[in-house]
Amino acid sequence: MSLCHALASGMGGMRTSGDLVARMQLRKMRLPQAKRYVADKLGVVVDDLTDSTLMRELREELDIGVITGPPGLAKGIEAKVRIADLLGVPVNSVARLQRKTAGPASSMFRR
């Protein structure tokens, strides 16, 4: 049943931009506003948001996570750090990562 809805009505998640639009709905944005916000941040038009070919290339260019598994691109929390920066919204797991890596750990990275 879930697959039915994903195919018939869903934005496509990481195949396209569904996770990004979802993040704006988590900020109480209705769907049209959320789509416009994400499109503006990505520098595309709203119709592009569910274009899987265009979004696959754009997601790689922005390094915000892609649906397939190419080595070297941002994965998991790495991609979410970049998404939080791109969309200009806080992401709870990214904030936690920053707390966990503050202090001694972050100074070690700088060496």
Place this chain on the structure above:
Amino acid sequence: MTSIRTCMGDGHRVELSLDELRRDLLAGSEDAARRAKIPPLDDTEIEWLADIFAYPGRIAGVQPGNEVVLTKDGCANTLYGSQVSSGVGVPLAREQGIRVFERALGFDTMEVGHPDYSFKPAKPLIALEQLTMEQAQLDCVIPLFYGAMPNMGLYFRPDGPFANPADLLPDGRIEEARTTQLEAAARLRDDMLYVAHGIADVGADGIDFDTTASAGDAEFLATLEAVGELAATTDLAIEVGMATELVLGFHGELSYAGTRLAGLWPHQQVAVVEAAGAHIFGPAVTTNTSRSSPWNVARACTFVKACSLAATIPVHANVGMGVGGVPTAEVQPSNVVTRAGVALVEIGRADGL
């Protein structure tokens, strides 16, 4: 004469003529309008619904540009679960299931949830729930909720410590029935807050209160109070999904923010959920198994459209087994599931499913 193949609300196949289809669509919409005192679907919307059901393809889809965000109650439990909730028994850990929904099925969001999917049994296992959420947050890109049902029924005897109002009400012990519901609601609220704060501590994106008010107005009140505190004290995005279209008044005299909870319909429920501080609202409309799917879908669209027009936050219509016009059947007919989703988006104006 054109024959349209669809289903009854119990999933059994039925064939309708175009006239019968339009008759059922009108009747379903008028039933919702009469009950909730909301406008029925207009002629254009009824014809649009007729086109969706008359389309001869096995499955239907929204028009390009009308795609919506998907949230999912029950989470990856659907993959490893048993017959209950149409689980398919695949031997996958829930962490793997979440990745399957993200990577293979292209879902927009996903959840971590206890196999029982209720707050009460999740509470003693909070460390395990936190650990799963922590690891999933490291691995996943899509937003992750923690999902569970308030399920206040678990707090009454024989499953819980409080006297069962279903035993007291038939004896006319109204005040005792009300008192025990308030006691259970207070314990439920505390348990929900305990779990939710634990999940917030490990970086969850949100929390989904699913099947809310299944035990009536006292359960709804407990959930709204928990939502209010979480909205004020955490960064969680809060989704409130309902159990059915009408809040039942098992207590009957409870209010939140000046609104009596018993008897609220979806377009009124969303107002109190917004007042509590929630971020997404999920209206639910229960399927009538003795009516056709067109009747049920039109009825659900009428409720959801009124709700979407009244809302200021995103509306994610419930469209799983037995709600949103989807048949109450263990193995779902894809022709109706897809048409119900399309209808709730394009006519019900939902922001998501």
